[in-house]
Amino acid sequence: MAGREIRTVGVVGGGQLGRMLALAGLPLGFHFIFLDPAADACARHLGRHLCAPFDDAEALAELGARSDVITFEFENAPARAVAEAVGNTPTWPPAEALNTARDRLFEKTLFQQQGIATARFANVESQAELEQAVAAIGLPAILKTRRLGYDGKGQLRLHDPEQVAGAFAALGEVPCLLEGFVEFASEVSLIAVRGLNGEFRAWPLVANQHDNGILVQSTPVPDHPLQARAEEHGRRILEQLNYVGVLALEFFVVDGELVANEMAPRVHNSGHWTIEGARCSQFENHLRAIAGLPLGDPSLREPTALLNLIGQLPPRAELLALPGAHLHDYDKAPAPGRKLGHLTLCQPDQQALAASLAQARRLLAAAPPA
Amino acid sequence: MAGREIRTVGVVGGGQLGRMLALAGLPLGFHFIFLDPAADACARHLGRHLCAPFDDAEALAELGARSDVITFEFENAPARAVAEAVGNTPTWPPAEALNTARDRLFEKTLFQQQGIATARFANVESQAELEQAVAAIGLPAILKTRRLGYDGKGQLRLHDPEQVAGAFAALGEVPCLLEGFVEFASEVSLIAVRGLNGEFRAWPLVANQHDNGILVQSTPVPDHPLQARAEEHGRRILEQLNYVGVLALEFFVVDGELVANEMAPRVHNSGHWTIEGARCSQFENHLRAIAGLPLGDPSLREPTALLNLIGQLPPRAELLALPGAHLHDYDKAPAPGRKLGHLTLCQPDQQALAASLAQARRLLAAAPPA
Numbered sequence: 039m040a041g042r043e044i045r046t047v048g049v050v051g052g053g054q055l056g057r058m059l060a061l062a063g064l065p066l067g068f069h070f071i072f073l074d075p076a077a078d079a080c081a082r083h084l085g086r087h088l089c090a091p092f093d094d095a096e097a098l099a100e101l102g103a104r105s106d107v108i109t110f111e112f113e114n115a116p117a118r119a120v121a122e123a124v125g126n127t128p129t130w131p132p133a134e135a136l137n138t139a140r141d142r143l144f145e146k147t148l149f150q151q152q153g154i155a156t157a158r159f160a161n162v163e164s165q166a167e168l169e170q171a172v173a174a175i176g177l178p179a180i181l182k183t184r185r186l187g188y189d190g191k192g193q194l195r196l197h198d199p200e201q202v203a204g205a206f207a208a209l210g211e212v213p214c215l216l217e218g219f220v221e222f223a224s225e226v227s228l229i230a231v232r233g234l235n236g237e238f239r240a241w242p243l244v245a246n247q248h249d250n251g252i253l254v255q256s257t258p259v260p261d262h263p264l265q266a267r268a269e270e271h272g273r274r275i276l277e278q279l280n281y282v283g284v285l286a287l288e289f290f291v292v293d294g295e296l297v298a299n300e301m302a303p304r305v306h307n308s309g310h311w312t313i314e315g316a317r318c319s320q321f322e323n324h325l326r327a328i329a330g331l332p333l334g335d336p337s338l339r340e341p342t343a344l345l346n347l348i349g350q351l352p353p354r355a356e357l358l359a360l361p362g363a364h365l366h367d368y369d370k371a372p373a374p375g376r377k378l379g380h381l382t383l384c385q386p387d388q389q390a391l392a393a394s395l396a397q398a399r400r401l402l403a404a405a406p407p408a
Numbered sequence: 409m410a411g412r413e414i415r416t417v418g419v420v421g422g423g424q425l426g427r428m429l430a431l432a433g434l435p436l437g438f439h440f441i442f443l444d445p446a447a448d449a450c451a452r453h454l455g456r457h458l459c460a461p462f463d464d465a466e467a468l469a470e471l472g473a474r475s476d477v478i479t480f481e482f483e484n485a486p487a488r489a490v491a492e493a494v495g496n497t498p499t500w501p502p503a504e505a506l507n508t509a510r511d512r513l514f515e516k517t518l519f520q521q522q523g524i525a526t527a528r529f530a531n532v533e534s535q536a537e538l539e540q541a542v543a544a545i546g547l548p549a550i551l552k553t554r555r556l557g558y559d560g561k562g563q564l565r566l567h568d569p570e571q572v573a574g575a576f577a578a579l580g581e582v583p584c585l586l587e588g589f590v591e592f593a594s595e596v597s598l599i600a601v602r603g604l605n606g607e608f609r610a611w612p613l614v615a616n617q618h619d620n621g622i623l624v625q626s627t628p629v630p631d632h633p634l635q636a637r638a639e640e641h642g643r644r645i646l647e648q649l650n651y652v653g654v655l656a657l658e659f660f661v662v663d664g665e666l667v668a669n670e671m672a673p674r675v676h677n678s679g680h681w682t683i684e685g686a687r688c689s690q691f692e693n694h695l696r697a698i699a700g701l702p703l704g705d706p707s708l709r710e711p712t713a714l715l716n717l718i719g720q721l722p723p724r725a726e727l728l729a730l731p732g733a734h735l736h737d738y739d740k741a742p743a744p745g746r747k748l749g750h751l752t753l754c755q756p757d758q759q760a761l762a763a764s765l766a767q768a769r770r771l772l773a774a775a776p777p778a
Binding site for chain 2: 043057061064065066067069083084085317326330331332334335339340351354355358359361362364365366367369379384
């Protein structure tokens with residue numbers, strides 16, 4: 039790419055994703071600046087920290103002035119306002135991608151327009167619309183707020199007709215989506231990246247396990263029978279959005295076919311295993327993409343699994359004694375349900391990985407509840 | 409280990425070794441504080457920077473007060489004075505190890521006492537002693553300052569008797585060592601680590617290539633026939649010094665036997681490949697050791713080679729386009745002969761590694777001279 043060389047990366051958000059972006063980018067010679075209103079934002083030790091609200095015009099102007107490129111750690115940032123406030127500094131991914139991803143209606147509509155299967159869905163902006171939607175889609179179904187839902191929050195499962203009454207009020211009378219219930223065999227995610235020049239790469243599909251809506255384990259699956267199909271979907275979405283950077287697509291697997299659930303316009307928890315498990319990590323490739331550098335090889339190095347560390351960290355000595363373990367402590371205060379870190383297990387063969395994983399799961403199960 | 413949990417690591421020195429220690433330690437949940445008189449110390453973005461001379465009593469007291477453990481990035485730090493000035497904070501490796509390693513006479517004497525072969529050597533503190541030493545050892549030989557030599561600096565090769573006159577003065581009339589010239593087939597280094605509890609681990613022997621005294625390439629050699637012998641030497645040295653942390657031992661290979669050249673009481677340039685090439689890097693294991701945590705697996709993950717980036721960095725886009733390349737830019741100002749970064753190449757087989765290495769060497773050779 040022509041243009042000035044990218045040295046300083048501005049990040050809207052300073053949580054663990056920003057932190058891991060910086061850990062990947064510092065060795066490449068990048069510097070970082072984080073905009074985050076939290077005084078204890080866990081990326082703050084890895085660059086300059088602008089401690090201000092995401093819509094603070096002065097802070098955004100400073101972010102723009104100090105950065106050669108700006109990116110986002112989470113999709114709920116006011117992307118369009120940021121892009122306007124930072125002046126001429128390029129911001130990636132494009133604001134449209136963030137606007138689409140942060141609204142379940144826009145997201146599902148995009149999937150549908152691109153010919154990607156989804157659960158049946160209907161927009162719900164009143165109790166009356168909810169009742170019409172239930173009549174059309176049937177029960178069981180899930181009512182989800184269109185915005186700001188994550189880790190299973192902002193959702194109601196509707197099994198019986200009597201649960202429908204009052205459901206719209208129970209989620210705060212905000213715009214919602216009713217989604218038909220999908221009986222899935224498994225959940226997988228595709229992490230993909232697109233460069234400034236349109237170059238496309240994708241990591242192996244990841245099999246995900248959730249517990250109460252929170253991701254607990256991710257395992258890359260080499261040669262997954264749905265890899266090519268998922269990459270077709272990913273490529274179409276990224277091209278449609280004129281996307282630059284890493285994007286995650288979450289799918290249900292239903293009768294051997296992919297049903298798109300949601301997307302995240304950023305590096306994604308189910309891709310954290312790529313730091314040690316892939317030839318080039320999602321964090322490094324996101325930075326390579328937005329800096330106009332050639333993309334790295336996303337292929338799997340060896341059998342790998344990721345376990346989230348939620349609520350409380352087991353003792354470090356026990357985590358580090360696990361064979362093939364790589365600890366990522368996000369340096370965050372413990373809280374129930376909070377992602378405090380993750381563990382990546384890499385082993386030379388599947389048998390060793392399974393043994394290490396079983397040992398790790400026993401350790402996590404034994405950790406005192408947070 | 410009983411005792412307080414180690415969270416903040418103080419590092420005497422804030423160069424690239426401190427920087428890579430921090431990059432390895434931040435994911436483990438450590439915080440860093442660097443003592444370095446250079447305002448532009450390249451580790452400064454990764455922790456608190458105390459910008460003061462290494463013997464500044466106030467700065468050392470602050471380093472001690474803020475750190476749970478203190479370690480050294482280079483052997484020329486005044487280790488004993490540091491250990492005294494920082495109060496009760498443990499410092500590793502022990503001061504005796506640094507004192508031994510920074511003086512070629514002490515170092516060679518230790519090797520000799522431990523039954524490890526060395527070149528013939530003699531202490532030289534005057535021109536008269538140099539002449540006696542030449543008579544005893546013969547020519548060719550190398551006269552080296554006992555202290556502060558690195559990357560081939562502070563050395564004179566003596567081939568002919570007429571070079572002997574004035575040689576002691578040419579090196580500044582400081583204490584020197586005369587070493588017999590060793591005709592070696594190759595140079596290898598052993599990177600080893602010892603834990604607080606005496607646990608010992610070593611990485612595969614590394615084959616090193618120097619150019620004008622500066623390391624240019626390091627390649628780990630799995631199943632090297634001298635691995636066991638090198639580990640015996642390493643274990644003996646570490647135990648003798650009551651060592652905790654990583655230590656590097658450099659050997660010549662002469663007639664299929666190891667001849668010890670020197671040691672470095674710290675993480676070492678010839679071990680930088682371990683970041684991506686080994687299951688646990690030298691940086692992580694150094695931190696695990698000094699924090700009393702279990703040591704990680706030093707085994708090789710796959711064929712790997714390290715190339716130093718000296719004097720000037722080729723364009724990032726070209727470095728990152730190399731297959732299997734991991735770039736480490738130390739964020740230092742270019743200068744002739746200065747180590748500005750390194751490149752680690754990891755590939756699934758030897759053939760792919762050789763191809764990638766050849767491509768990388770062509771790129772480095774094409775870089776405009778610094």
